[in-house]
Amino acid sequence: MINEEKENSAGNIENGSSKLNQDNKKFQETINVKSVVPKYRQELLKWNGWGYKDCRFEVNAGDVTSISLTGNRYPIAGKNLPHFEGWVKNTFNVDLVNPTLSQALPEEDKYPKTLLIAEELVRIVRLNIPYSLRGVDRMLRAHGQTLHDIFTLRNGMFERIPDIVLWPTCHEEVEKIVELANELNIAILVFGGGTAVSGAVECPVNERRTIISLDTSQMNKILWVDEANLVACIESGIIGQDLERELKALGYTTGHEPDSYEFSSLGGWVATRASGMKKNIYGNIEDLLVHVKMVTSKGVLEKNCQVPRLSCGPDFNHIVLGSEGSLGVITEVILKIRPLPKCTRYGSIVFPNFESGVQTMRQVAKWRCQPASIRLMDNEQFKFGMILKPDAGLIGSLIDILKKLYLTKIKGFEFDKLCVMTLLFEGDEKQVKEQEKRVYDIAGEFGGFPAGETNGERGYMLTFVIAYLRDIALEYRIVAESFETSVPWDRAISLCANVKQRIAQECRDLSIRHFLISCRVTQTYDAGCVIYFYFAFNHGDVSDPVATHHQIESRARDEIIACGGSISHHHGVGKLRTKWYPQTVSEVGVSLYNATKNELDPKIYLRRII
Ligand SMILES: Cc1cc2nc3c(=O)[nH]c(=O)nc-3n(C[C@H](O)[C@H](O)[C@H](O)COP(=O)(O)OP(=O)(O)OC[C@H]3O[C@@H](n4cnc5c(N)ncnc54)[C@H](O)[C@@H]3O)c2cc1C
Structure with a gap:
């Protein structure tokens, strides 16, 4: 026997061979996942706020004014919260009367017209991939969950929205879309679960080329589960709750649980370098990811082996992780899985x-x-x-x-x-x-x-x-947003104090008297921790509350960085935080990113970070 090779009864070479024997692995078959969230998201989810349509905080006027959460999806649903009113009054000087309601879902003729031209439509239709030109479908993929996004939905309209939505169902269909976009000079914005809080999926206002919103939601199969190596190969459009439900039925979990996991997608997690609350046991998304396939304008970027570690750098997985849809479309991911905890x-x-x-x-x-x-x-x-x-x-x-x-x-x-x-x-x-x-x-x-x-x-x-509270806050003229950072241990306490002080000072300068700034430490590492802030204020007479909130948050980020904190621990850069990208990665870092962008996406079809 040469090189310790020996043939098994099935004729496969087991050891020392380039031919991989997979007979000893226990593979589960492909699982066609029926997602909780339908293809037309607005049938289940709010079109102008967070989460399920049947879950919203509402005011119950009575002897004591209270609020309660409607529906029956969360344990506090249907229960009166009588202390809320007093707290809102004390903190924001707001009475829970005369709400400012959202506009109704716009009629079809109210959306920006599609820029798609006839020739492009003919070619897209020939791909035989489901699409929609309806205004509502295009608008719902023009945003994530920032304050700006939700305020615009409730009160106005985005200036630019995608011209067409396409729903590929597999890797090969994504390849076809990217090839066509390359040929016709069409831009692509990848849309996963739409929970981004970075402005990443918003369309650039000045983009005059046709924009395809590539919605990954129908690409959500679990292709296989390999129980011998404790890994699963999954299409990128699957959302967290679907993935965990299906794996749980097999006795497994990925353990990845960002707070948005009910609605955010695997591709989105990889694209934003997401962090789950149980990362101490299971790791962040970069620790869970074993293998990834990304379709770029140049072809498919992937490694040709599925091994636990590789001494062959730079590690291209890290080109994909955090690329925020700017370098290609992530289609399939192999993730580690673990047996369910006892x-x-x-x-x-x-x-x-x-x-x-x-x-x-x-x-x-x-x-x-x-x-x-x-x-x-x-x-x-x-x-x-x-x-x-x-x-x-x-x-x-x-x-x-x-x-x-x-x-x-x-x-x-x-x-x-x-x-x-x-x-x-x-x-x-x-x-x-x-x-x-x-x-x-x-x-x-x-x-x-x-x-x-x-x-x-x-x-x-x-x-x-x-997450549901912001919608009711907006009804009572309170604007709210969260932001986060990571910081070395020895600067954590001073960073929290300084950011709070800075926000209070900014509010005073702008005559904002009723505001809340609060924080929590959400993750720990050997070398530091993660701080998550909430900032809200009663916008009263402020003429542009969203811009004002953004201005104050931006000053808070300057303070964070001055205190040794980062641009972001897990929300990503998007369009909101590009300003701090160069100082974060250095001049050489920016030129390396740009060179990568020009190499993988030379005609800049997908958005760019900077
Ligand atoms: C209430 C709330 C709680 C949150 N909690 C957390 C948390 O605990 N941890 C955390 O990390 N984040 C959290 N986030 C932020 C957000 O959920 C994450 O950034 C998430 O990873 C985004 O995934 P998504 O599928 O919604 O992506 P989207 O919002 O659809 O897209 C985000 C970015 O990823 C790109 N993208 C999406 N899919 C692909 C793909 N297949 N290929 C290439 N690019 C792609 C998009 O183009 C865009 O740039 C939270 C957000 C909200 C609103």
């Missing part, structure tokens, strides 16, 4: 102040004992979480009062300073117990003490619900 448990810890919470996180990261997720809310967010508590009844209210008394009178915590950490543990029972012990012990050293499983679970549930 035990999942939530937890929470109360700290006397933000600093002690951050110190705890730092120690937890130092000793690498992070549970699947660990997050720290500042005092403003803690209070905000409280006002989202349903009516607890007499007994419940009494218990809440006793808890507050215990914290303030016995523990000596100041109600206006205390902070809460939420925790999510995963593993087997023994591992979870060990993790709990280590984390609670460390927290104890910094004055924190456990505050129960229910508070922890509620914290994670609220993450999904909070």
Whole structure:
């Protein structure tokens, strides 16, 4: 036998051969996934806001004005939230009366006309790929979820929207679209789940060429699951909740859970270098990604092997990761999968102040004992979480009062300073117990003490619900947006304080009196952490509230960078943050990016970062 090669009964060469034997792997067949989100998204999702149409906060006028979440998709749905009104009044000086409602969905003749010319349409139709020229379908793919996007949908119209929407169903159809676009000088914007908060999918106003919106949603099969190597090959248009549901039925998970995972797509995650809340166990998208196929104007970029690591650089996976649709269309991804955890448990810890919470996180990261997720809310967010508590009844209210008394009178915590950490543990029972012990012990050293499983679970549930609040805020003249950054540990606390101060100063300068700036630490690493800010204000008489919000956020980003923070940890650059791209990657970095762009996409069909 030469080179240790031996033939098996099926005639395949097992070892030392270039022919890969896959008989010993257990492959699941292709799964045709029926997505929760239909092809015409507006049938299920809001056309002018976040999430499901049947889920929205509404005001219930009565003896006590309260709000509640409609529908039955989230645990707090249908429950009265009686503390909301008082908090809104205190924080924003807003009464929940006389809402400013959104305009109705525009009639077909109100959308910008398509620039598609007859010859282009004929050629596109010949591709035999489903398409739409309807204004509503084009408009719904002209935006993501920024404040600017949603404000425009509610009150006006985008100046430029795609001229046609195409729904390819596989890699080969994407190749055909890109080839045709190349030939006819047509621009392509790739649309995944449309949850971007970076302006990435907006059409450049001055683009006079025809723009195709390439919607990946119908390209959502799980092509195979390889149980021997714990990887799965998946088409890029699949959305998170569909992927996790299908894998769960087989006993697996990717463990990738960004807060948008109900609606965001695999291709979008790769294109934006997304981060999931359970990254401590499963890794960020770049850690999960084993192999990726991207269709470029020059052909398909992919590696011709599927190995766990390769000493052959530069690593072209990292050309694809974070490319934000500017270099090509991601069509298929091989991701790592893991068996479902045997035990999942939530937890929470109360700290006397933000600093002690951050110190705890730092120690937890130092000793690498992070549970699947660990997050720290500042005092403003803690209070905000409280006002989202349903009516607890007499007994419940009494218990809440006793808890507050215990914290303030016995523990000596100041109600206006205390902070809460939420925790999510995963593993087997023994591992979870060990993790709990280590984390609670460390927290104890910094004055924190456990505050129960229910508070922890509620914290994670609220993450999904909070996204719905901006829509009701807009009805009452409050503009709101979140932004995030990553920062070394030793600068984390000062960055939070300085950004808050800077925003307060900017608001004062602009005579904005009623605003909220709040933050939480959402991820930990060996060398630093991630800070996520919420900033909202009552725009009262401000003539252009979106531009004003953008201006203040932009100054906050300058402050972040001055404090050693980054342009973005996971939201990406998009069009909103291009200003800081050169200083982030250096002049040489910009020219390297541009050279790559010119090489892979010489006629600049897809958008560019800078
Ligand atoms: C409420 C909310 C919570 C969020 N939470 C998180 C979070 O926890 N973690 C996180 O990382 N992000 C988060 N985000 C941001 C957003 O969800 C992510 O950036 C996500 O990865 C975008 O995926 P998508 O499918 O929606 O992409 P889209 O919005 O459709 O597109 C985003 C960018 O990716 C490009 N793109 C999409 N698909 C492809 C493809 N197949 N090939 C090439 N380019 C493509 C687009 O052209 C665009 O540039 C959140 C957003 C919201 C609104």
